[in-house]
Amino acid sequence: MMTTQQPGATTIPDPQGAPAIELVGLEKRFGSVHAVRGLDLTVAQGEIVAFLGPNGAGKTTTIDMMLGLSMPSAGTARVFGMDPRDAIGRGLVAAVMQSGGLLKDLTVRETVDLTASLFVQTRSVDECLERAGIADIGDRKVQKCSGGQQQRLRFAMALVSDPALVVLDEPTTGMDVTGRRDFWSAIRQDAQRGRTVLFATHYLEEADQYADRIVLVRKGQIVADGTGAQIKAMATGRTVRATMSGLSDRQLAAIPGVDSVELQGDSVSLHSKDSDAVARYLFANTNARDVEITARGLEDAFIALTGDDDQQGA
Numbered sequence: 001m002m003t004t005q006q007p008g009a010t011t012i013p014d015p016q017g018a019p020a021i022e023l024v025g026l027e028k029r030f031g032s033v034h035a036v037r038g039l040d041l042t043v044a045q046g047e048i049v050a051f052l053g054p055n056g057a058g059k060t061t062t063i064d065m066m067l068g069l070s071m072p073s074a075g076t077a078r079v080f081g082m083d084p085r086d087a088i089g090r091g092l093v094a095a096v097m098q099s100g101g102l103l104k105d106l107t108v109r110e111t112v113d114l115t116a117s118l119f120v121q122t123r124s125v126d127e128c129l130e131r132a133g134i135a136d137i138g139d140r141k142v143q144k145c146s147g148g149q150q151q152r153l154r155f156a157m158a159l160v161s162d163p164a165l166v167v168l169d170e171p172t173t174g175m176d177v178t179g180r181r182d183f184w185s186a187i188r189q190d191a192q193r194g195r196t197v198l199f200a201t202h203y204l205e206e207a208d209q210y211a212d213r214i215v216l217v218r219k220g221q222i223v224a225d226g227t228g229a230q231i232k233a234m235a236t237g238r239t240v241r242a243t244m245s246g247l248s249d250r251q252l253a254a255i256p257g258v259d260s261v262e263l264q265g266d267s268v269s270l271h272s273k274d275s276d277a278v279a280r281y282l283f284a285n286t287n288a289r290d291v292e293i294t295a296r297g298l299e300d301a302f303i304a305l306t307g308d309d310d311q312q313g314a
């Protein structure tokens with residue numbers, strides 16, 4: 001096995017300045033299901049990005065296209081300026097998926113050794129175990145490892161090719177709070193060396209704590225993109241509900257002060273940090289009636305922001 005880099009060196013992908021990820025007009029249809037609907041996203045090298053959204057938002061479908069595992073129905077996915085499959089072929093990208101890929105009878109170290117044997121150029125197995133925070137359990141059989149340890153093992157496997165981009169699809173599903181915290185602190189420490197990280201999650205708290213940037217997806221589209229503080233600010237505030245007709249969701253979204261819109265027939269919910277101004281606008285300029293203003297907590301607001309209409313009884 002060869003190690004081609006200095007210990008501690010950071011992988012710098014060659015196309016200088018190319019975004020780590022660039023999705024343009026990305027779409028995916030599965031028959032009648034429109035899973036991803038014109039998604040544009042640019043992730044710079046070195047960013048830690050959370051892809052946050054509820055079940056069925058299109059996170060995994062988007063990640064699959066980002067990893068070249070499935071082809072877009074329209075639009076393009078580029079990774080370091082290349083077709084994703086070329087980037088993966090060059091060892092620039094590795095993925096940590098939710099499950100699968102582990103042989104239960106091997107030890108932790110044997111598993112990473114086996115992964116290393118698949119690559120021509122690798123980082124040392126010891127270093128990968130160290131960085132994933134599992135150096136102390138190298139001799140443990142995979143079947144004896146907790147869910148959190150198995151996910152860290154998957155992360156160690158992903159580090160073997162010293163990828164410039166690591167993509168993690170809901171890697172902490174099923175972990176307890178401590179397991180989750182340990183897992184993310186290993187990822188964050190590793191990312192300090194300049195690695196780009198994109199992870200999918202359901203958890204606003206997790207996204208806020210561990211990502212530099214949160215991309216909020218809902219029904220195959222990006223509904224917000226910003227820092228944790230910006231997203232949380234969006235998720236607070238009030239909702240102005242009204243019965244009205246005549247304005248499209250685009251026109252409603254353009255009302256001054258409106259952050260997001262839900263439109264179900266004649267029933268309109270406008271989310272805003274300045275609900276008084278929005279209510280005034282509605283009375284002055286539209287046929288709105290039955291107007292009510294409600295405050296909501298962070299979690300409720302987040303669900304409303306990303307919520308699946310099916311779950312809201314539409």
Ligand SMILES: Nc1ncnc2c1ncn2[C@@H]1O[C@H](COP(=O)(O)OP(=O)(O)OP(=O)(O)O)[C@@H](O)[C@H]1O
Nearest residue numbers: 030033034035053054055056057058059060061062
């Ligand atoms: N192979 C497929 N065939 C048909 N529909 C699919 C397929 N894969 C995904 N879908 C549908 O596409 C939509 C998006 O699914 P996706 O798995 O990307 O969401 P997600 O945000 O990753 O959800 P989760 O958080 O539950 O993993 C869903 O409606 C899903 O049922």
